[in-house]
Amino acid sequence: MTSNMVDWQLAVSLGSRLAGAGPEVSAGEAAATVAELREGANRSTSYVRDFTGLDAGALSAPVLVVDRPAWIQANVDGFATLLTPIIDKLEAKKGPPGPVTQAIGSRITAAEIGGLLGFMSSRVLGQFDPFHEPSGRLLLVAPNVVHVERELDVDPTDFRLWVCLHEETHRVQFTAVPWMRDHLFSEFNALADTVEPQRLLDDGFKRLSEALKGGSSASLLDLMGSPEQKEIVDRVTGVMSLLEGHADVVMDGVGPSVIPSVAAIRVRFDERRKGVGTLDRLLRRLLGLEAKMAQYRDGAAFVRAVVDKVGMADFNAVWAGPDNLPSKAEISDPAAWISRVLQG
Structure with missing residues (x-):
């Protein structure tokens, strides 16, 4: 964290306050x-390997079972890593802010980040954090898992x-395919290089305000993305759709053999993914969560289509290097990926 333009600890504090503690559980139930x-998580490693053919070896990325504040802290750390190049660029262009401006601005930004993470922290069940040194980490958010299993009334x-x-x-994707972490990080750095801080400040927040008033259905990324940025975002969207869809295919492929009630879980969980209430749907749209749901759906359809056509072994060519990753367009056109990568 090389800049004082964001009060990161205030973001953690505010986010944790907004998040709440989660469902009531006894000490024994929590343990x-x-x-x-x-x-x-440990059982799943072999299931994933046997189904996909991906071998993560000793799995150097640790598994952490966390509460909501710990998840917020982890994501603030990630934000600091990703936003530092943008902050440095802004300071290089305009110079360091004065002490009063810095004090006020750092708290305003912290409130925005804390509010975002406070909202998200009660909804995320798990997350792989690829940017934690040295090789990422898997976070499982225990109170949210308990909350959702109770809400869905499942085993x-x-x-x-x-x-x-x-x-x-x-976790297996990033540890069995070690170049993936550096590739994503380089894409985010490229995105940071395209940011025009003044345009973001002058135009982005005005358009965000219009969206909040109901005048737009765009997400934050759509509101603030230049054409050059959107090219990078399209590449990242292709990768994220692959990763999320692949994980959904694995859980659906392995589930019936090891989880007796998997069919009921899938039906109820998919219904939950649609969101509840007008405010929740608005926030999901603005935060790009609707696009996230599309990544699960479209990515899973891509993986299934390719595997059905060529088999899992040939599908695994997707992990050979960055050039073999599907573009956003290819996610919707699996035959084009097969033609380019496997038949080209």
Whole structure:
């Protein structure tokens, strides 16, 4: 964290306050949940390997079972890593802000980041953090898992393993395919290089205000993205759709053999993904979560189409290097990816 333009600790504090503690559980139930999630992640490693053919070896990326504040802290750390190049660029262009401006501005930005993470922290079940040194880490958010399994009225043991299958697939993706982490980081750095700080300040927040008033259906990324940025975003969208869709295919492929109630879980969870209430749907749209849901759906369709056509072994050519990754367009046209990568 090389800049004082964001009060990162205030962002953690505000986000944690907004997040709430989660469902009430006894000390014994909390300990059992943590143990079961850890065990589920460990069990899932071999399931993912046998289904996909991806071997992550000793899996150097650790598994952490966390509460909401710890998830917020982890994501503030990630934001600091990703935003530092943009902040440095702004300071280089305009010079360091004065002490009063810095004090006020850092708190305003912290409030915005804290509000975002406070909202997200009660909804995320798990996340692979690829930018944590040295090789990433898997976060499983225990209170949210308990909340959702109660909300859906599903078997807790089955649901926890189901969540672990999806999230463990991400850990395997990044550890069995070690270049993926550096590739994504380079894409985010390229995105930072395209940012025009003054344009973002002058135009982006005005358009965001219009969206909040109901005049736009765009996400934050759509509101603030230049054409050059959108080219990079399209590439990242292709990668993220692949990763999320692949994880969904794994959990659906492995689930029936190891999770007795998987069919009921999938139906109820998919219904939950649609969001509840007008405010929730608005926030999901603005934060790009609707696009996230599309990544699950479109990415899974891509993976299934390719595997059905050529088999898992040939599909795994997608992990050979960055040039083999599907573009955003190819996610919607699997035959084009097959032609380019496998038949070209």
